[in-house]
Amino acid sequence: MRGTVRVPGDKSIGHRALILAGLAIGTSRITGLSDGADVAATRRALAAMGVRLARDGASWCVRGVGVGGLLPPAGALDMGNSGTSARLLMGLVASHAITATFVGDASLSARPMARVAEPLRAMGADIVAAPGTHLPLTLRGLAPAIALTYRLPVASAQVKTALLLAALNTPGVTRVVEPVATRDHGERMLAAFGADLAISTDADGARHIALRGGGDLHPCDVAVPGDFSSAAFVIVAALIVPGSEVTVTGVGINPRRTGLLTALAAMGADITLANERGVAGEAVADITARHGPLTGRDLPATLAADMIDEYPALFVAAALAKGRTVARGLDELRHKESDRLAAMAAALAASGAAIAIEGDDMIIDGSGGTPFVGGAKIATHGDHRVAMSMAVAGLASRDGVRIDDLACAATSFPGFADLIERLTTGS
Numbered sequence: 001m002r003g004t005v006r007v008p009g010d011k012s013i014g015h016r017a018l019i020l021a022g023l024a025i026g027t028s029r030i031t032g033l034s035d036g037a038d039v040a041a042t043r044r045a046l047a048a049m050g051v052r053l054a055r056d057g058a059s060w061c062v063r064g065v066g067v068g069g070l071l072p073p074a075g076a077l078d079m080g081n082s083g084t085s086a087r088l089l090m091g092l093v094a095s096h097a098i099t100a101t102f103v104g105d106a107s108l109s110a111r112p113m114a115r116v117a118e119p120l121r122a123m124g125a126d127i128v129a130a131p132g133t134h135l136p137l138t139l140r141g142l143a144p145a146i147a148l149t150y151r152l153p154v155a156s157a158q159v160k161t162a163l164l165l166a167a168l169n170t171p172g173v174t175r176v177v178e179p180v181a182t183r184d185h186g187e188r189m190l191a192a193f194g195a196d197l198a199i200s201t202d203a204d205g206a207r208h209i210a211l212r213g214g215g216d217l218h219p220c221d222v223a224v225p226g227d228f229s230s231a232a233f234v235i236v237a238a239l240i241v242p243g244s245e246v247t248v249t250g251v252g253i254n255p256r257r258t259g260l261l262t263a264l265a266a267m268g269a270d271i272t273l274a275n276e277r278g279v280a281g282e283a284v285a286d287i288t289a290r291h292g293p294l295t296g297r298d299l300p301a302t303l304a305a306d307m308i309d310e311y312p313a314l315f316v317a318a319a320l321a322k323g324r325t326v327a328r329g330l331d332e333l334r335h336k337e338s339d340r341l342a343a344m345a346a347a348l349a350a351s352g353a354a355i356a357i358e359g360d361d362m363i364i365d366g367s368g369g370t371p372f373v374g375g376a377k378i379a380t381h382g383d384h385r386v387a388m389s390m391a392v393a394g395l396a397s398r399d400g401v402r403i404d405d406l407a408c409a410a411t412s413f414p415g416f417a418d419l420i421e422r423l424t425t426g427s
């Protein structure tokens with residue numbers, strides 16, 4: 001694989017830019033927004049609640065309604081496959097005096113919503129959900145809502161951001177405490193749009209984010225960096241396909257997202273960063289990955305939050321490394337677009353890898369570079385990251401892998417298959 005490519009705009013940053021632009025007074029311009037289905041779900045839901053959004057060439061112009069200004073949507077808000085859309089927008093609606101129904105696909109309807117519903121109820125939202133607190137779910141917001149202090153029981157940037165969004169239209173100070181730091185795109189974006197927030201770290205290392213609600217947001221122009229989580233598939237492909245050298249330009253390298261680089265560096269991967277710069281409050285770089293030998297490593301649970309979405313790709317790399325990789329503390333992977341522990345263990349085992357789940361850990365005995373046998377038909381369970389990881393595994397296999405559904409890649413990475421083909425054929 002050879003060449004220089006760009007990947008779609010960061011999904012996490014895209015959702016947050018749209019939502020905050022939707023609350024600002026005036027027009028924001030967002031460039032580099034992902035065309036993926038997840039970000040489109042947030043965009044459509046905001047439009048249904050009165051935000052004006054229009055594409056202008058490579059940008060989106062978003063005219064906000066002002067904090068507290070959302071209108072009741074006429075129909076159900078379809079979140080598709082997007083957990084981030086569902087949880088962030090639930091937070092947004094919770095402090096508006098409107099009612100919204102959230103629906104999603106089968107995968108999203110099986111994912112836990114209690115983690116966000118519980119604190120939003122404490123802020124005054126009335127939530128009626130399918131048994132077990134799942135979508136479909138109807139939320140009646142309260143304005144003014146009740147400020148609270150909430151310590152996150154699970155490391156979740158989605159829950160953190162949902163509460164901070166609810167706090168925007170809530171009088172007084174809402175405090176979110178996260179014992180384990182998660183991606184901070186929400187905090188960075190809130191500051192850029194003029195929200196009144198203060199961040200500190202206590203003696204135990206927990207982060208405290210305090211947001212004083214009730215103020216206005218001003219519009220902001222946002223350049224969304226390339227999505228590191230999408231670049232991860234290209235990086236791992238280059239590492240495992242002999243003779244490869246690939247550069248992905250303009251990728252976000254926020255340290256709360258790049259645990260994969262830490263893990264791969266420990267495994268001996270040949271990856272270099274160049275042209276590091278700041279774009280709209282986020283660090284960005286060009287990342288070059290070259291094929292070479294990898295060595296299995298013990299990857300502690302403390303890495304999990306910083307590489308949560310990249311484990312499927314990491315498992316593929318580890319399966320071709322020399323020796324054993326143990327990736328620890330992965331319970332949250334069971335609650336993603338599929339049970340990614342089970343889905344990846346089954347897919348890689350079917351392709352000839354030595355892989356096993358022990359408790360919340362994944363144990364992989366690498367082949368030392370011998371390609372996967374392949375030949376199996378892989379069940380993705382409609383999970384974009386399982387599909388793309390196994391497509392990458394197929395590039396380093398003897399017989400190839402057949403994937404039941406690669407179309408789901410468009411959730412986060414439209415054009416994935418074309419981009420990989422361009423890199424492999426050098427066209």
Ligand code: S3P
Pocket residue numbers: 011012013084155156157158159161183308309332
């Ligand atoms: C995201 C947070 C993570 C991540 C997801 C996007 C976000 O989920 O897995 O893809 O944009 O806040 P959790 O917050 O549930 O860990």
